[in-house]
Amino acid sequence: MSAQESGRDGVTRRSFLRGGLGAAGGLAAVAAAVSPLRELDTGDLTLERLLQKHYKEMTPEDKERVLERIRNEVQQRFEVRPELRDLPPLPGVEFAYALNLGRCIGCRRCVHACVRENNQSRDPEIQYIRVLELPRGSVDVERSEHHYDHLRVPSPDHYYMPVQCHQCENPPCVKVCPVEATWKEPDGVIVIDYDWCIGCRYCAAACPYFARRFNYAEPSVPKEELNPDMNYLSNRPRRKGVMEKCHFCLQRTRAGRMPACLEVCPVGARNFGNLLDPESQVAQILKTKQIFVLKQDAATLPRFFYYFDQDM
Amino acid sequence: MNSEERSSAAGTGPRARASAWGILVGPAFLGLAAWLHLGNPPAEIPRQEPMRVDTRRLTTEPRRKPSELHDGRPLIFVNSFLRHCSECHNFPLSEVQIRNRQQHGHIVLEHGINDACHNCHDLSNMDQLILRGGRSIPYADVPELCRTCHGPTFQDWQRGIHGRVNGYWDATRGEQHHLRCVECHDPHRPRHPAMDPLVPLPGPNTLRMGDPRWRAGESHEGPEEDPLRRVTVQSREEDR
Numbered sequence: 186m187s188a189q190e191s192g193r194d195g196v197t198r199r200s201f202l203r204g205g206l207g208a209a210g211g212l213a214a215v216a217a218a219v220s221p222l223r224e225l226d227t228g229d230l231t232l233e234r235l236l237q238k239h240y241k242e243m244t245p246e247d248k249e250r251v252l253e254r255i256r257n258e259v260q261q262r263f264e265v266r267p268e269l270r271d272l273p274p275l276p277g278v279e280f281a282y283a284l285n286l287g288r289c290i291g292c293r294r295c296v297h298a299c300v301r302e303n304n305q306s307r308d309p310e311i312q313y314i315r316v317l318e319l320p321r322g323s324v325d326v327e328r329s330e331h332h333y334d335h336l337r338v339p340s341p342d343h344y345y346m347p348v349q350c351h352q353c354e355n356p357p358c359v360k361v362c363p364v365e366a367t368w369k370e371p372d373g374v375i376v377i378d379y380d381w382c383i384g385c386r387y388c389a390a391a392c393p394y395f396a397r398r399f400n401y402a403e404p405s406v407p408k409e410e411l412n413p414d415m416n417y418l419s420n421r422p423r424r425k426g427v428m429e430k431c432h433f434c435l436q437r438t439r440a441g442r443m444p445a446c447l448e449v450c451p452v453g454a455r456n457f458g459n460l461l462d463p464e465s466q467v468a469q470i471l472k473t474k475q476i477f478v479l480k481q482d483a484a485t486l487p488r489f490f491y492y493f494d495q496d497m
Numbered sequence: 498m499n500s501e502e503r504s505s506a507a508g509t510g511p512r513a514r515a516s517a518w519g520i521l522v523g524p525a526f527l528g529l530a531a532w533l534h535l536g537n538p539p540a541e542i543p544r545q546e547p548m549r550v551d552t553r554r555l556t557t558e559p560r561r562k563p564s565e566l567h568d569g570r571p572l573i574f575v576n577s578f579l580r581h582c583s584e585c586h587n588f589p590l591s592e593v594q595i596r597n598r599q600q601h602g603h604i605v606l607e608h609g610i611n612d613a614c615h616n617c618h619d620l621s622n623m624d625q626l627i628l629r630g631g632r633s634i635p636y637a638d639v640p641e642l643c644r645t646c647h648g649p650t651f652q653d654w655q656r657g658i659h660g661r662v663n664g665y666w667d668a669t670r671g672e673q674h675h676l677r678c679v680e681c682h683d684p685h686r687p688r689h690p691a692m693d694p695l696v697p698l699p700g701p702n703t704l705r706m707g708d709p710r711w712r713a714g715e716s717h718e719g720p721e722e723d724p725l726r727r728v729t730v731q732s733r734e735e736d737r
Contacts, residue, residue, distance in 0.1 A: 203519035210526025217533035275667075293697050297550045307549075338697045441670030443663060451560040453661035453681065465666070466657040473658070 239365065240378045240418070251380075252417065259422055263411045271417040272439035274372040280433050281373070281460040281467040282444075283476065283490040284347060288454035291316050291338040291345030295446035295455070299349075302434060302445035303420040304412055306404030313398065313431040314349045314446060326479065348479065349446075350375065350396040350431035351487030358388035358397065367428070373460075373488050374433050376418040384426040393483045397430045433457070460488070557663055559680035569635040570624040575600070582623030590620045607686035617642055617684065643678045654678070 233254055238247060252269050259267045296314045305311040317329035321342050329346065339345065356375050359367055366381035367388055389397040403425040415421045416436035423429050434444040438457070447455040458465030463472075467490070470476065474492040564571045570581050585600075592615050598604075606612055614620075619627040626634050629645045644651035653659035657673075660681065665671035678684075 200516060200519070203516050203523065206523035207519050207526065210523045210530065213530035214526045214533065217530045291697060294555060298555045300550075301552075301555060333697070335697060438666065441665045441667035443666050447661070448557040448663045449555055450661060451681075453659065453676065455661075456658060458657075458666045464656075466662065469656045470658055473653075 234380065237380055239381060241368075248417075255417070255421055259411075259415075262422065263406070263408045265408065265411050265413050267411075267413040267415045267421070269415045269417065269421060270436070272435060274370050274374075275439060277459075277461055279371075279373045279460045279488075280352070280438060281458065281471075281488045281490065282352075282433065283456040283467045283470045283474075283492060285454045285456070285494060286344060286346060286491050287493045288452045289316075289345040289347060290452055291318060291333070291340075291343070292451060294449045294451060295347060298445045298449040299431070299434075301410065302412055302437075303432075304406050304415075304422055305398075305429070306400060306402075306406060306423075307410075308405045309402050311398045311400070311404065311429070313396070313429075314347050315395070317346045317348060318343050319346060346491070347446075348394055348396065349489070350392075351394055351479065351485065351489040352431075352433065354486035354488065355484060357391040357393065357483075357485060361387040361391045363387065370418075372439070374435060375430075376432055376435070377428055377430065378418065379421070379423050379427045379429065382427040384428065386428065388428055393480050393485060394487075397428050399428050400425050559676050561680055561683060563639075563677070563679040564636075566636055569637050571636055586623035590615075592620070604685055607688065608684070611646065639677055639679050639684070643684075 231254075237251060243251065248271055252271060256267055256269050259265065259269070293316055296312050296316060299305070299313050300307070300311075303313065305313065315331045317326060317331050318333040318340070319325070319329045321344055326346070326348075333340070333343075352374050354369075354373070356369060359369055359375060362368075363385060364381060364383055366383065367375060367377045369375050384399070386399055389399055400423055404423055406422065411422075412420060414436055416439070419432045419435035434442075434446075438444055444455075444457055447457050456466040456470055458467040460467055460471075462468060470492060471490065474494070476490040476492045478487045478490060564573055566572070567581070570583070572579050572581055574580075575585075592613065594613060606614075611617075615627070616629075617626055619625040619633045622633060624636075626636060626639065626642045628634060628642060634641050640651060640654065650659050654675065657675065660678070661676045663674045663676070665673055
């Protein structure tokens with residue numbers, strides 16, 4: 186009885202050692218668990234960036250301050266002063282894209298023009314556009330091939346289907362974002378605020394088109410290849426741990442220009458324009474061609490249409 | 498005997514049990530710590546030589562270079578001299594196709610049943626093209642020529658659906674440049690891809706873009722679902 190009593194009140198050497206061992210183990214485990222923090226690269230993480238407001242809540246002055254900060258950051262990182270702007274959506278404009286599958290020869294010019302234009306990471310490699318190769322007559326996208334490696338394209342008996350972000354009217358990726366870092370703009374383009382993205386990658390999982398790309402490592406863009414024509418919501422440089430994807434080249438299209446992938450297409454398979462203008466390329470295509478969308482049953486209502494020419 | 502007494506008699510009261518847990522838990526934590534530290538190195542990000550793509554291959558220039566026009570007339574190299582067509586063509590030509598031409602050997606007509614030079618070239622003035630009605634037009638208006646036989650395609654081209662429009666989608670903000678028919682089609686053999694295939698630029702091969710070793714139709718098992726799969730340069734080369 187008395188031994189039990191003393192054990193309850195005082196601390197015996199034994200129990201002290203036991204407790205101490207447990208505590209030390211626990212501490213070590215906690216230290217191990219947080220050890221990745223030692224390698225955490227705070228880089229140019231400034232208080233200013235931490236305290237930045239959500240894009241939609243920024244006043245014009247806030248925006249100008251943020252743009253100036255990014256310009257300085259880019260200048261430090263790439264030794265180039267960028268033409269960074271924040272182009273607003275154009276009134277009365279909804280963008281849409283149409284692609285003629287009968288023309289596409291799978292040369293991947295669009296893929297690389299896009300990488301150039303939008304400052305995508307070269308290493309590790311990030312590409313917004315995937316060109317799928319399918320056997321003629323098949324429409325089974327799941328069994329398509331995007332690593333085809335022929336000496337010459339098109340390879341006989343195949344056709345090619347470039348896939349990029351479809352800018353859905355009913356975007357599943359936007360719905361799953363827990364922090365509203367991605368949203369649909371009035372011109373129909375789904376954008377991402379790279380400063381707001383927390384890198385949870387829910388959106389990538391939600392996208393039925395596999396259109397979103399994640400920066401698993403610090404993206405690297407050669408200084409001499411940086412495109413200095415930048416827009417806040419589109420092609421400004423990203424950092425590790427954020428999502429990115431095709432945004433119809435907002436830095437170009439909101440200034441009235443054609444997207445980069447279109448201008449480089451050697452066969453003219455790509456068409457772009459304002460859906461609300463009945464004279465525009467895409468409106469004409471919707472009117473005169475048999476169009477279809479990818480994975481229609483996903484009910485995402487894409488703004489990216491495919492068609493075959495009737496007389497093909 | 499109540500239960501308290503029974504357990505203390507056996508030396509396994511709550512106290513004793515707690516200290517037994519202590520003995521177990523301490524090493525368990527230590528083991529966990531060691532495992533976290535040593536057994537689980539941070540995931541390695543697959544890296545690869547960056548793809549260097551020659552900018553010249555990303556040109557927005559048209560794919561074909563039509564013959565050069567001077568004052569609206571073509572100027573071609575003949576025996577290393579630059580000549581206008583009319584400099585030679587002051588002799589009459591019949592509409593009968595010449596069998597073994599001495600000149601223009603490189604011109605091979607593969608344009609379906611459109612198999613006569615005079616369907617397009619004005620035999621009485623080689624510096625011009627000719628429409629079906631007999632009206633002559635300058636070379637610069639070549640879409641008008643194609644229009645006479647390809648009405649629907651020409652309409653599509655006018656609306657910007659066929660061919661390509663570079664520059665501005667919004668005509669109020671800048672210039673729209675419609676590529677002309679002969680900037681993509683050789684008028685003599687207009688069929689496009691089969692005649693002039695292109696070398697494809699490199700495809701995707703790291704990280705989010707999937708494993709090049711996986712080919713459609715082959716095994717769907719294996720690591721290809723995992724975006725953090727380690728793809729190395731070697732594996733790509735073995736694949737070749």
